Amino acid sequence: MKQAFIDSLTKLMEKDKKIITVTADMGFSVFEDIKKRFPKRFFNTGITEQASISFVAGLSLSGYKVYFYAQAPFISMRCLEQVRLDIAYHHLDVKLIGSNSGFSLNQYGVSHYGLEDIAIIKTLPGVTIFAPADSVEMTASMEESYKIKGPVYIRMTKTGNQTIHKNNVDINKPILINEGKDGLFLVIGGLLNRAKEVTASLKKYNINLNLYSCPLVKPTSRALITLLKANKKIFTLEEHTIIGGFGSTIANLIIDNNLKVRLTKFALPDKYLHVSGSMDYLLDQSGLGIDSIVNKIKKII
Amino acid sequence: MLTEKEIINLNKLSKEIRKQILKMIVKATASHIAPSYSIVELLVYLYEKVLKINPKKPKDPNRDIFILSKGWAVSCLYSILAHKGFFEKKLLDNYCIDGGKMIAMTTINDIPGIEASTGSAGHGLPIGAGMAMAMKLKKIDRRVYVIVGDGECDEGSIWETALIASHQKLNNLVAIIDYNKWQSFGRTNEVLNLEPLKNKWEAFNWQVIEIDGHNFNEIDLAIKKSHLSKNKPTIVIAHTVKGKGLSIIEDNNDYHYKTPREKELIIAKKEGLI
Known part of the structure; x- marks a missing residue:
């Protein structure tokens, strides 16, 4: 799933120069290549989830499509008010990638579990939510997120580091x-x-x-x-x-x-x-x- | 330096804007007159002398951006946008009416000239930083100006942005703190002391300029100096008086909330605001 995310994002960034990727200092072993290939369109804004989300909103209000990546609990709770007002209320073309949701970081305990992210994000009007099951669904979620001109939350879990589907899938249906x-x-x-x-x-x-x-x-x-x-x-x-x-x-x-x-x-x-x-x-x-x-x-x- | 005539005109316009704000707030029985009055000179100067904007082309990609991070002072912003011709003045009568687009916290709502919806403290500055970054990426030689409240500087996101903007060398970002020394429940130095404020911003690697926020010559010098910054964002600490311009509400925090009524309006009339 992680590799599918990196590959899809790389492809999208190659295709569309209006895409910027921002991370609040997450993405060790995820973004190294993207950082090298797109140095001007990749930002690590430090461990500042709140300001980062507003900063992302500023980029998006200026015409960029932004993929923001952080651990699921931090993206859905630490900066929820920024997501609510700056992304959802403005209905911006921003994609929030919540990594390691659920019990993905099983050894770390509740601080790092994503137990409530869907319940929380679901209350924000106009935000599409995908919870892919494997690498094929992850790729399809990324491709679909690109087509949607509005906020999207993609929930990644380590249990999804698998390939179940043999063919491409229609992500918008069961x-x-x-x-x-x-x-x-x-x-x-x-x-x-x-x-x-x-x-x-x-x-x-x-x-x-x-x-x-x-x-x-x-x-x-x-x-x-x-x-x-x-x-x-x-x-x-x-x-x-x-x-x-x-x-x-x-x-x-x-x-x-x-x-x-x-x-x-x-x-x-x-x-x-x-x-x-x-x-x-x-x-x-x-x-x-x-x-x-x-x-x-x-x-x- | 501004000429004497320019200053006379700016003062005249400031009075007009205060009249308009009072009218809107009284009609709507709304709050936040005092924090709107403290930024009148700052906004008048920016919109008259600095911002490269065209009311006929409000989305021109080559424009300067103004963001009111202290979104509750929006009656001042709506008034000046109407004066500049972004929309018809009569729309100001819709402030806070049922079904109206002009709500009491700065909201885009398709209103020409409003660049971001704000109102919750600590959002406008990082949004502005993102826009300044976007200008750099697009190689657009324009600037982002943000007015931040002093109480707003309690928010962690302001200091996160202080780090991000200096790290990214956003010399095209000019933030102005409306330092009227009051926040929602008391004096800023009693609620949560910001001092030494200048040293804090300097330590975060910003160019810091301290001025009287009602003095047009000082505002003029500060903004011109901000344009010379090579690689640092600028913070203008503008010492202001909350409620400036109507004697009975000056430096009185009650008017963060209270709508002026009969007794205040008698004085407002005497002071030429009605």
Whole structure:
């Protein structure tokens, strides 16, 4: 996923001289080549997320398209008011790349986890949110972000450092991974791999899920609503707090469309973890272990 | 140096702008008259003598940029933009009306001449720095002027920008602090002392010029000096009086909030502001 980001950004910067990349001192082993190739269009503004976002707004108000890169918790919280006023309220052509979201920096604890970024950014009108699951979706998110003349938030996770799709994808719609008739399983981000394992496990019990990857978190697509209407049992999975994330979006869609369905949300519980651990350990602790998900789905179906 | 005639004209215009501000604020029962009055001379000087702007081509890429970082003093900015012909004067009657575009914090809202929406403290200066950087990238020989409130200098983002702008050698960025010594809840030196303010900006590697912000000759010299800077951004510390120009509200922080009513308006009339 990281390499897909670097490659896409490099291509876009080659193609369009109006693109500037700004980082608030993040991007070790990410931006070295871009810095060398585009020295005048790459800025490291230091560890100043707040001023950096306003500075980026100034560049964008002057006609540049800006990609701003920082760790997800810092981009979505440290400078939220700047994102709200200077980027979203001005509806600027700025792309916010939140790296290492979810439990990506598993050893570092809550200061570096991106647990709430979707819930927070989702409240800002006019900001498109992508949560890609793999390198193919990351490339597609970057290409789509370039076409959108407005603010975009792309949520990167280490779980997304994988290549799942074999072909190019339409990032604006749920992407079919497995066809089934026993329930709808909607996933955002890198946990798609885990969802595939869950789906495979369930096949042993003759349960066949309709599994989709849903990289477009906001705005929601018509295709997504059509899917919700066509299924009775719905499951969501995300590496994000259960409050205000993708599952909440689905819950709202269900209510808004008056659908008689059963929704089960798999997400991180509403509490802080105070332990260290591997990604698998943290997900297990959060109730997102493969067996735990499989058992819950089995009971419901 | 400005000629005597120029100064007379600038003072005359300043009075007109204060009249207009009073009219707008009274009509709308709005706040922030005092912080609007403290920057009148600064804005009048910039718009009359400095800014390379064309009201007929407000988006001209070759223009100077002015940003009101202390976005709550917008009645002054709207008044001067109307005077310059960016829009019709009668639009000022729409200040804060239902469905009006002219809201009480500086907001672009397609209003010609407004370059950035501000109002929350500490945003305008870094936005201005980004614009100054963009001018450098595009090799446009113009400048960005930003008026910052003194209380606004409490914000961390101001000092983050102090680092960024000097590091990037933005000698085309001119910030002016409206140092009226009041902030929302008291005297700046009692709430959160900014002093020694000059030394702070010097330590951040800015060119620092200290002036009386109501004296046109001093403003003139400061801005001309800012244009000579080779590789540093400039900060003009403009000592001002909050509410300057209407005796009853001068140096009185109540009028950060209060709308002038009967008793103030009687005095305003005596002092030629109505």
